[in-house]
Each structure stands twice: as structure tokens, then as C-alpha cells.
Amino acid sequence: MCFISPGGKWGLEKNLLAVFRFYSWIIGTMDPGWGRMVVLLCLMMTASLTSAVDVSKEGALIKALTTGYNPMIRPSNASNPAVVVALGLAMTEIAELHEKTEIFESGAFLRHLWADYRLSWEPSKYGGIITVHIPAASVWKPDIVLINSADTVTEKQDPLVIVFHTGTVFYSPKMRLRAPCSLDLTKFPFDEQICKLTFGSWTYDNSNINLTHFAFGENGLDIADLRVNREWSVTESLATRADKEFQYATNKYPLIEFSFRLQRNPTYYRHVFILPAVLLAILVPFQFLLPPDSKDRMILGGVLMMGIILLLIMLQDFLPEAHPTIPTLASYYSVTLIWIALSMIASIWVINTQSRGPRGRRVPELMRQCILRGLRRLVCLGDDAYFPLNEIDTLSMKSLDIPAVEPIVKSDISGNQSKLEKDVEEILRHVQTMIICTKTAQARKEVQNEWKEVAVVLDRVLCFLFGATFLLYTFVLLV
Numbered sequence: 001m002c003f004i005s006p007g008g009k010w011g012l013e014k015n016l017l018a019v020f021r022f023y024s025w026i027i028g029t030m031d032p033g034w035g036r037m038v039v040l041l042c043l044m045m046t047a048s049l050t051s052a053v054d055v056s057k058e059g060a061l062i063k064a065l066t067t068g069y070n071p072m073i074r075p076s077n078a079s080n081p082a083v084v085v086a087l088g089l090a091m092t093e094i095a096e097l098h099e100k101t102e103i104f105e106s107g108a109f110l111r112h113l114w115a116d117y118r119l120s121w122e123p124s125k126y127g128g129i130i131t132v133h134i135p136a137a138s139v140w141k142p143d144i145v146l147i148n149s150a151d152t153v154t155e156k157q158d159p160l161v162i163v164f165h166t167g168t169v170f171y172s173p174k175m176r177l178r179a180p181c182s183l184d185l186t187k188f189p190f191d192e193q194i195c196k197l198t199f200g201s202w203t204y205d206n207s208n209i210n211l212t213h214f215a216f217g218e219n220g221l222d223i224a225d226l227r228v229n230r231e232w233s234v235t236e237s238l239a240t241r242a243d244k245e246f247q248y249a250t251n252k253y254p255l256i257e258f259s260f261r262l263q264r265n266p267t268y269y270r271h272v273f274i275l276p277a278v279l280l281a282i283l284v285p286f287q288f289l290l291p292p293d294s295k296d297r298m299i300l301g302g303v304l305m306m307g308i309i310l311l312l313i314m315l316q317d318f319l320p321e322a323h324p325t326i327p328t329l330a331s332y333y334s335v336t337l338i339w340i341a342l343s344m345i346a347s348i349w350v351i352n353t354q355s356r357g358p359r360g361r362r363v364p365e366l367m368r369q370c371i372l373r374g375l376r377r378l379v380c381l382g383d384d385a386y387f388p389l390n391e392i393d394t395l396s397m398k399s400l401d402i403p404a405v406e407p408i409v410k411s412d413i414s415g416n417q418s419k420l421e422k423d424v425e426e427i428l429r430h431v432q433t434m435i436i437c438t439k440t441a442q443a444r445k446e447v448q449n450e451w452k453e454v455a456v457v458l459d460r461v462l463c464f465l466f467g468a469t470f471l472l473y474t475f476v477l478l479v
Helices: 015-031 030-068 267-282 285-289 296-318 328-354 365-378 420-477
Strands: 083-098 103-115 129-133 144-146 155-157 161-162 170-171 175-178 192-201 208-213 232-244 253-264
Touching: 015 175, 030 129, 083 192, 083 232, 083 253, 103 192, 144 175, 175 192, 208 232, 208 253, 267 296, 267 328, 267 420, 285 296, 285 328, 285 420, 296 328, 328 420
Parallel strands: 083 208
Antiparallel strands: 083 103, 103 170, 103 175, 129 161, 144 192, 155 175, 161 170, 192 253, 232 253
């Protein structure tokens, strides 16, 4: 139906009007549905014919370029013995910075640009074609690798190379880069890390390859398409070129190093590692506000110690082992753990001080003057009536011996007492015994209350001391 000759120009440039008239005649003489299908088929054949002419020219060009081309030979000549390779890095993502293994993992396009005089042509001879795409294995490529790679084999997607008619070759493989990164975790989680990616030729020295910065981006480093990372952000990037000298080589090897300053987002770590530690540390002074004879004091201290130990274990699982620098947060955990242990020792001392009363020992006069009359008002316990203090001297336990009861009624001449007299005498003896026991209990109670008052004053002093210490080391270590 479509009278199109591949050898002629009918339907392409000269007789375009005749083609449209032919398609109109088809629509007018045939069924409308079949007419549209035939016209569509003819248009597709016309477009394929045009592309076929271009493909044939591109195929002839690629065949002419690859015929006799040896990808093992470096494209150098007498005037330019060293191949100039422009190297650039287009970062696409920061996959992760592994703190445990100190590995910086990222994804990027490694851009190469060099000139190969064997791959140049005249566009006028091949239908105006100025670029072709050739498999990367068909042309010579510089053996640029990640010098400081953490893996023996770098994961790479090998794309086609773009060849321009001037002989310029553009090659940009996508790579998964893993490189060691020495971490400074002193200010964790408010830290900044500097990671470096060093690229260079694996076998060619500077007499064979001269590395330069890629023209696009800042010294060939492009982070415009960098995917946003929830944990790390790039605050500064730098690309530098250097020549490294090895002992076994006479010439130096060119290297290009890309450096990245990464800043951590501390939001997650602030809620997981810092806030619980501060809350546990702030509870240490408050355990001295519990009564001295309360058993919950030691239980609270043990719970606080277990909480800090749990946070230390979590931090240890997150950070690298045997690291030369200790995070300030770990020091904060250690100081808090030490203060919890000291608070438990101080609580034991206060409990022991409070228990001296039942053993019948009086408060020494010096301690009474310093603690009960001096520190008591200083720590705001002047009006505290939790344990009332009797200002008079306490009774001595040794002076409360029960005296012998003298009989009130004398016996008669015969030496015999009546039954009534014996009963009265026995009652008086019991009354005196009860009085002495009451006085003894009262004196013992006064001694106990006085020691309890001493313990309360010591608790309040320790509460202020540990509270001030908490504010001090929290400000020094975390702020």
C-alpha cells in the first residue's frame, strides 16, 4: 500500500506534499477505520526509514572507529606523552558512616574525561553525527581506582562511554565507595568528622597519566545531587591534587583527594543517650531527702547504678573498640557512676550514724555544736520538726539504776509484818520500777532523736553537695 522506496527520497524531503496527498486519497477511498490504520503504518515506516538512514551512518562510524582499534594501547603521541585525564566526583548519597568499623560508605559517579586522537572523525562525512556511545570495554580507559578503599573489589556499574567527534571521551561509572575514616568521637554526638576519598592510577605514573580536576563543580567535586541523609550532612568539601612518591618507583604517582566534613544530626542521640543519663544523675541528690532509716534509699541507689551501666553498655556497642579517644559522654557516664557509688557509701555512713542512738551513746558536744546548732540552720532546717530536738542535756544511761526500795512501814517488835504492809511495800516497789523504766525509755528516746536529727542534717548537707556537683560536672562535660 505504501509506495516508499528505500533507495529514493520519496516521502522524506522532496515529495512530502505528494505523500500527504496520497494519505488523503487513502482515507477518502477506504473505510475510515482501515484508512487510519494504513496511514499509521505508513508513518511508522517513514520514521523507521529515516532512523534507519541515521543508524546506518552511526553504525558505519562506530565500525570505522573500532576497526583496528586496540583498547590496550594508551592514546599518547610524541607531542603529548602523558594522557591528561580530568577527574571529577559527583556524590549521590552518603550511605552510612560506620562508627564501629570506622568505614565511610557512599555512592557517586566518578567522571573521567580524556582525549583519544584515534576516536576523532569529521561530522560532515557521517550525516552530522557529533557523538556516539560505545561500550566501555571497546576503548582504552585509565585505570583509576579508589586508593584508600576498604574493599578488595569496588562495586561499579560500567556504562557506555560517550565519544565526541574531536576525540574527547567521557566516562562516568557509578560506584559504591567504602573507605576507612578515622573518627574523633570526643564530642559525640555533637561531633564533626572528616572523611577522605583518594583516587589515582593503579599502574600509571605521572609520565603516563596526568590527573587534573574536572571542569564541572568545585575542583571537580559536585554535591548538587547529593541525597539528604538523616544522620549526616556535608558542611564542607574540598578537592586537592598531589603527587605521591613510592620507594620502588622512580616517578611519582598523581592522586586526587576529595575531602568531606560531615556534621552529625544529634536529635536521636540526644533523646537516647543524653536525656536518660541526665535524669538518672539528677536523682542522685534526691535520695538524701528520704528518711535516714528508709530502706528505699539503697534500692534507689542500686537502680540508678544499673541504669548508668545499661547506658554504658549501649554506648559501648555503638562505638569502636579500643579507640584512642574517649567520648565526653562516656566520661559523663563514668563520673555519674562514681557519684552514685559515693552516694551509696554516704547513705551507709548516714544510716550508721543514725543507728548510734539505740546503742545508748550520746552525741558528742562538739558535734552537737557544729551540726545541730550550726549546719542545721545553714541547710534550712531551722524550723524542721521531723525529729524534735530536746535542748536539755540527755540523761545518762548509767545513772538510771533502780534504787532499793525502803520499807515505809517498820516491822513490829516481834519482827513480823502484816499481809497488808507487805502488799503496800510490793506496790511501791513496782511503782518505782515503772518510773525508772519510763525515765530510761524517755532518755533513750531523746538520744535516738538527737542522732536522727544529726542524720537529717548530714543528709541535707550531702543533698546540697551532690546537687552542686551534679550541676558542675554536667555543665563542664555536656555544655
